[in-house]
Amino acid sequence: MKRRKFIEHAALTSSAVLLGQATLANSSKAEKKELYEWREYEIHFGSNQNLLHEYLEKSLIPALNKFGVKTVGVFKEIGKTEPAKVYVLIVYPTFEDYLSINASVQRDEDFLKNSTAWRQVPADKPVFNRVNTSLLLAFDGMPAIKVPAKEQRIFELRTYEGYSEDAVQRKIKMFNKEEFPIFYRTKLTPVFFGEVLAGPNLPCLTYMITFKNMEERDKNWAAFSADADWKKVSAEPQYANTVSNIRRVFLEPVPYSQV
16 A cells, blocks of 8 residues: 555656646746846855956856856945855856756866866865855746946845745736836836745845946935836735835946846
8 A cells, every 4th residue: 555655656746747847848938038046155254255256257157158148247245245245147048058058067178177276275265155046037027137238337136025925926926017117117227037936035036126326226216116106006905915025235246247
């Protein structure tokens, strides 16, 4: 009896995995939504950050570009923070490309050669404490990143946590069906929007918007809050209690960032 139940469970599990893979494949083909990898390097106190930036600029980014990633953003927080952090955004064309591109990078001779110093950092001189990584799937209403012009600007990264999966899904629906036109009208210029599939603080969504400076940021958020359409949409019962906590970080790109 136990053996039969085990076989039945295994069969059901395998079927679920295959069904999930098929659903994802069909969705990706129809929508071609990007997958975003967001990394947060927490820098070890007193370490040499230049080793990380050398690795990113001279090794990882060229290798990712070589195998199909067109855009990699690298940022630091505005102002002095402790511990210091370096943020990396990697834009994969699709969910499936995440595995294939990373496998190709790890086998690439140029990457292995150029990353030698990074891979040989001694144990008593760590560059970072930990790396937090999240995977995000782009929204239907914004399936691809919008890279802003190369000029002096700041970025605001916002994460909306929900008390349940349903709350986050309703907030995503609100963005897709209602909020994007308001964002553009009030000049909350989007860079990317993503549903967090894996990472800390789930369930949640994360997005990035950009401004020339903090003064423009404050002015445009005030315009958004005063917008008549926003007031109407935000009062709809279907969108009630969609956000239980908001996390935000203000960032600026490093010189070699592709965003």
